[in-house]
Amino acid sequence: MIIKNKTIVEDGWCVLRLADGQEPDSVTVPSGPVIVPLAVWLAQRETLKARIDVGVWLASSERPEALGADDVAKLPVIAVDFPKFADGRGYTIAYLLRERSGFKGELRAIGDVLRDQLYYMQRVGFDAFAVRQDKDINDALKALSDFSENYQASVDQPQPLFRRVSRGAA
Amino acid sequence: MYRYDQFDHQIVAERVAQFRGQVERRLSGELTEDEFRILRLQNGLYMQIHAYMLRIAVPYGLLSAAQVRMFAHIARKYDRDYGHFTTRQNIQFNWIKLPDAPDILADLATVEMHAIQTSGNCIRNITCDEFAGVAQDEIVDPRPYAEILRQWSTFHPEFGFLPRKFKFSITGASDDRAAIAVHDIGLAVVKSDQGEVGFRVLVGGGLGRTPVIGTEICPFVPWQDVITYVESIVRVYNQYGRRDNMYKARIKILVKALGIEEFRRQVEADWQFTRGGPCTITPQELDRVTACFTAPAYESLTDIDIELDALQSDNKAFANWLQRNVKPHKVAGYASVVLSLKKTGIAPGDATSAQLDAAAELAERFSFGELRATHMQNLVLADVKQSDLFALWQAAKSLGLATPNIGLLTDIICCPGGDFCTLANARSIPLARAIAECFDDIDFLHDIGEIDLNISGCVNACAHHHIGHIGILGVDKDGEEWYQVSIGGAQGNDSSIGKVIGRSFSFGQIPEVLARLLTVYVENRYDDERFIDTVRRIGYEPFKTNVYATPVEDDKELAGIDYELLKVGVPYDMPYYSPRF
Numbered sequence: 001m002i003i004k005n006k007t008i009v010e011d012g013w014c015v016l017r018l019a020d021g022q023e024p025d026s027v028t029v030p031s032g033p034v035i036v037p038l039a040v041w042l043a044q045r046e047t048l049k050a051r052i053d054v055g056v057w058l059a060s061s062e063r064p065e066a067l068g069a070d071d072v073a074k075l076p077v078i079a080v081d082f083p084k085f086a087d088g089r090g091y092t093i094a095y096l097l098r099e100r101s102g103f104k105g106e107l108r109a110i111g112d113v114l115r116d117q118l119y120y121m122q123r124v125g126f127d128a129f130a131v132r133q134d135k136d137i138n139d140a141l142k143a144l145s146d147f148s149e150n151y152q153a154s155v156d157q158p159q160p161l162f163r164r165v166s167r168g169a170a
Numbered sequence: 171m172y173r174y175d176q177f178d179h180q181i182v183a184e185r186v187a188q189f190r191g192q193v194e195r196r197l198s199g200e201l202t203e204d205e206f207r208i209l210r211l212q213n214g215l216y217m218q219i220h221a222y223m224l225r226i227a228v229p230y231g232l233l234s235a236a237q238v239r240m241f242a243h244i245a246r247k248y249d250r251d252y253g254h255f256t257t258r259q260n261i262q263f264n265w266i267k268l269p270d271a272p273d274i275l276a277d278l279a280t281v282e283m284h285a286i287q288t289s290g291n292c293i294r295n296i297t298c299d300e301f302a303g304v305a306q307d308e309i310v311d312p313r314p315y316a317e318i319l320r321q322w323s324t325f326h327p328e329f330g331f332l333p334r335k336f337k338f339s340i341t342g343a344s345d346d347r348a349a350i351a352v353h354d355i356g357l358a359v360v361k362s363d364q365g366e367v368g369f370r371v372l373v374g375g376g377l378g379r380t381p382v383i384g385t386e387i388c389p390f391v392p393w394q395d396v397i398t399y400v401e402s403i404v405r406v407y408n409q410y411g412r413r414d415n416m417y418k419a420r421i422k423i424l425v426k427a428l429g430i431e432e433f434r435r436q437v438e439a440d441w442q443f444t445r446g447g448p449c450t451i452t453p454q455e456l457d458r459v460t461a462c463f464t465a466p467a468y469e470s471l472t473d474i475d476i477e478l479d480a481l482q483s484d485n486k487a488f489a490n491w492l493q494r495n496v497k498p499h500k501v502a503g504y505a506s507v508v509l510s511l512k513k514t515g516i517a518p519g520d521a522t523s524a525q526l527d528a529a530a531e532l533a534e535r536f537s538f539g540e541l542r543a544t545h546m547q548n549l550v551l552a553d554v555k556q557s558d559l560f561a562l563w564q565a566a567k568s569l570g571l572a573t574p575n576i577g578l579l580t581d582i583i584c585c586p587g588g589d590f591c592t593l594a595n596a597r598s599i600p601l602a603r604a605i606a607e608c609f610d611d612i613d614f615l616h617d618i619g620e621i622d623l624n625i626s627g628c629v630n631a632c633a634h635h636h637i638g639h640i641g642i643l644g645v646d647k648d649g650e651e652w653y654q655v656s657i658g659g660a661q662g663n664d665s666s667i668g669k670v671i672g673r674s675f676s677f678g679q680i681p682e683v684l685a686r687l688l689t690v691y692v693e694n695r696y697d698d699e700r701f702i703d704t705v706r707r708i709g710y711e712p713f714k715t716n717v718y719a720t721p722v723e724d725d726k727e728l729a730g731i732d733y734e735l736l737k738v739g740v741p742y743d744m745p746y747y748s749p750r751f
Contacts, residue, residue, distance in 0.1 A: 085208070085331070089408060168175030168176060
């Protein structure tokens with residue numbers, strides 16, 4: 001199960017992670033909806049791009065610009081991996097994919113994805129969350145409504161508070 | 171000062187509810203300590219040696235009397251009757267029980283305060299010149315910009331998990347009193363020749379393990395663009411700052427590694443996408459926030475030479491206080507007063523609930539109901555009528571808040587150190603006390619004149635020892651506490667990093683070491699030359715030579731601790747020192 005568009009849904013995708021000894025150019029990408037590592041995508045792009053059920057995931061150390069405009073326009077899902085929840089690079093990766101690359105598909109957080117990070121993740125453009133398996137996804141869902149207002153702009157709200165509302169003369 | 175509107179109230183209230191839930195989940199075991207630690211740190215809650223410590227944000231150091239009374243209430247109800255003002259203009263309480271923390275935050279929310287982002291790897295409280303709005307050398311009041319940046323940085327979704335903590339400081343005066351050169355981003359509000367307001371931006375300053383003076387990344391960012399510009403700096407840092415080694419994770423290391431030109435190029439490349447966009451500050455927003463910082467209802471007065479009156483009336487104690495604790499004001503007939511939290515025998519920066527209540531009372535009586543906390547760990551009443559100074563002095567004196575030592579040797583900046591902090595290698599509060607007691611002679615202190623003595627209990631440098639004219643750093647050698655002494659550091663416009671004079675000393679040697687340093691100064695100084703200026707003129711060698719010329723006696727009684735206990739690494743079940751335990 002994952003959270004997608006603020007509801008809990010069945011997850012149709014599996015995530016391919018390379019095991020020791022597997023190489024991006026030679027690993028067999030299974031059939032069926034699969035999210036492959038960026039390196040696999042880049043190595044096998046010519047064959048994979050014919051499929052409509054392949055997505056790509058980025059490690060927190062990888063760059064969103066590694067995906068060209070054509071990829072960004074066509075990929076149904078891009079995932080960003082959080083190797084540990086305190087690694088905050090994924091937030092900027094998500095922001096850049098949405099704001100700079102114009103990615104419109106599903107942007108999914110994978111890895112060490114926990115309840116208390118979901119609110120920020122949602123703000124920077126994630127719309128799907130693969131909450132860590134040992135945590136209660138129903139509880140995690142609640143975090144998406146922790147706050148009802150934000151000061152600064154981000155992907156979810158391109159205007160900062162001061163441009164959106166008439167603020168009280170304090 | 172800035173007042174919350176419905177949105178500020180709502181955001182803070184939702185934070186309290188969120189944190190209450192997190193604490194409940196921790197207490198029920200649903201959250202592991204590793205998971206909870208990062209959440210509580212983003213609310214300023216540390217686990218220290220004895221208890222949880224809660225650090226409350228004091229945005230740019232500005233406080234209302236009601237807020238200071240709330241500190242007194244927290245001290246009484248949840249703590250051991252005192253609080254500790256920090257070097258980043260915040261206040262912290264040392265004896266907090268975890269289940270109480272959400273209630274404290276709820277109490278704070280009633281006076282428009284919080285503990286958001288006072289720790290953790292995120293953007294921290296933005297510090298500011300404590301004389302903002304009243305200083306004679308002020309070019310532009312920095313507080314509206316500090317408030318606008320506070321709001322921008324509060325719960326910034328992209329920057330909640332940076333490689334490391336991130337500190338801003340801002341000044342609007344020609345004389346930098348906010349130590350902007352040793353912050354991750356230092357902002358100086360400036361006016362261009364055409365009268366436009368903007369910011370000179372420094373980046374990559376910082377203390378800690380690798381002290382660095384910040385580098386100018388841009389000489390002038392127009393005020394409208396400051397959010398987008400600093401956002402680009404933090405974005406570049408979030409992507410490329412090191413995460414493999416926490417000691418190399420601050421932005422200063424990235425700036426050094428890339429070089430300022432390349433770092434600037436990356437920032438500007440990012441900025442091109444946002445410059446002029448929706449995050450550009452509007453004149454309406456600046457006006458709205460600026461309206462909170464208008465001048466109070468000053469009376470039309472003329473300056474009076476109260477110092478001369480004091481001398482003529484032969485009131486030396488009052489004259490000393492006027493000389494050290496009273497600062498000039500831009501409005502005729504007014505002055506700013508520093509309430510010293512550096513009375514000998516008291517931990518630097520500590521205030522009891524009674525003192526906090528009394529300080530609030532003084533603010534209402536003498537200074538339009540406002541106070542400021544300073545990064546030197548004192549309090550300021552910014553708008554006092556000169557004709558009230560004598561009455562204020564008498565009142566402050568009876569409260570123990572009028573020690574005439576501002577800027578002098580005993581106005582020590584001091585971190586909590588080994589008595590409280592899990593990071594410390596050595597005690598700093600007891601050392602500050604020992605030093606204050608050894609040099610507790612007001613005539614001597616006034617003769618020595620301006621000198622910054624900063625004592626940090628570890629390399630994290632919370633007490634800014636690198637930029638003390640004399641800096642003392644606690645170090646650990648085989649489980650024993652030792653102290654490294656440096657000289658020549660300075661804050662302000664002419665910032666410099668101090669240089670270690672040689673091998674370290676024991677606790678009981680430090681007062682004698684200081685005495686030897688001061689002897690060299692007294693023997694070499696020109697008339698009104700400050701210690702730091704003498705160091706700069708004659709160099710380190712004469713100081714070093716004199717300190718190490720003969721063995722320094724170790725006054726073991728001074729240390730007042732059981733060294734055997736330390737050797738076996740027995741932890742600190744009780745603080746070694748505090749007059750209140």
